[in-house]
Amino acid sequence: MTKLTIVANITATSDQVELVKSELEKLMAPSRADKGCMQYDLHQDNENPAHFMMYENWESRELWQDHMSAPALEAFKKATEGAIESLSLNEMTHIA
Template sequence: MSVLTIVARIETNKDHVELVKSELLKLIAPTRKEQGCLQYDLHQDNQRPEVFVFYERWESKALLETHLASAHITAYLKATAGAVESFVISEMTKLA
């Protein structure tokens, strides 16, 4: 099995940090219960609190895509509309 690693970087508007943080935290419990989720950890930058990073590991790209189409991701996107400046998902493969 080839595990897919995801690094998702979310940068909020500085006046919406707490809103986005609370919405991101809501994603953790349901996502960790999803089929194929091996790891789903949220981090916040110590120097720039408006920057968040998810470090994720998934069994497959198909299961990641199911996650991205889930009701809790849809609810997050609706709740944070206009509050996020950038959202970048990097799909990665572990080399060593």
Template sequence: MSQLTIIANIFVKAEHLEAVKPEILKLIEPTRSEAGCINYDLHQNNENPAHFVFYENWQSRELWRNHIDSPHIASYRAAVEGKIDNVTISEMSQIA
């Protein structure tokens, strides 16, 4: 498989937005320095500030899986436990 694109939608419980947003932002720097990370871009919905989207590109699925198993992702998960409504992760391949 060639490059892998990830679209991750994170829906934060509104009452926890101020606590979760800094935790999400902490992911940027260490992830961008990981092997295989091409880009790791965070977006926040203009109409629903509790909705975040990561647009990511990785050199391979294996390198993305290493990211998922990284210590900073584990720390993030512990910090936001119970504060997230829903997360959807889509693994995508560019076709055109």
């Protein structure tokens, strides 16, 4: 089984930074408890507080995909509808 690293970049709309931050923080405990989660860290850009980055490590892509349909993620999507300017997900493999 190949481990998977996810780098997610989320940019909140300028008027919804605190909402997005709060909702991202709510994801931490349930996501860290998801099967296969090895690391799940949230970061906020020092120069652009609307930019957040999630750094995640998962035992496998399959377990990450299970996480992506978990109730906590569904609640996040509903709560932040219209509050996110951009979101990108990069699936990465550790090579060195």
